[in-house]
Amino acid sequence: MPDPRLHAEAPVCRLGCLVLVRDVRGDVLLVDPDHLDGLILPGGAARPDEAPHEAAARHLFAQTGLVRRLTHVLAVDFACADRYPQRLGLVFDGGVTGGRPIGARFVPVRRIGQVMAPAQAARVTQALTGRAVPLLLHGQRAA
Template identity: 65%
Template sequence: MRDPRLLAKPPVCRLGCLVLVRNQCGDVLLVDPDYMDGLILPGGAARPNEPPHLAAARHLRAETGLNLRLTEVIAVDFTPADRYLERLNLVFDGGTVPDHVRLTVPPQHKSGLLGARFVPTHELPHHMAPAQAARAAEALANRSLPVLLHGQRAA
């Protein structure tokens, strides 16, 4: 039985769905948004009731042209409210893509991105804000957890 009081005013919290993709050299794929300083992992917010792995895949495809199946989470990061609503960020393992993979970043006026590129792991702190670099480093160091939807592994 559903308690209507639980759904009357759900808490506000954005769900960030990010992807860590590496090339065969181990470099990490980052995108360059025009709305903030530094590079970030590709991804973005999930829509209401959108499964997070599908949201991450949607953003990755839109930002880089990569179409990857995402089934494992490698980091969870809670970010308290500052400029945005408080949010929970899930980092999905995008695996390794061939070095010759072609990235297709939409024009800046449509995507808000200045570009995308692979960055060596030891250079991440020089290209990312401290919290973003720490999130990427933790994701690189962790073992994955399966994505579950209603207790079942996501397809």
């Protein structure tokens, strides 16, 4: 039974679920959303009670046509509320693909800072240098 004290006023924090996919040369897959300046990693917000790896996979498929089983996180990025609500971004390891996804393009790592907003580029740079950690759901590895 849920503790009413913990559910009285739920905190507002948007969960961003992003995916880092690379090609065989190591270039990073990016999409160009209409609502933002610059390119971003594929992904988007999780729905209420949606597992983050499922949200990331859903957005990745919708934006690129790629189907991926996402089980490891490369970076976690928290941003305080500014022009957007407070948010937590998870960058999942989407592995390597040999094809050309629909609606997206590969960008060489050296050009990331030229095509992405500074905070987005920093997130990608950190994800590229990070060591993947498994995603847990209720203490168990995500399937």
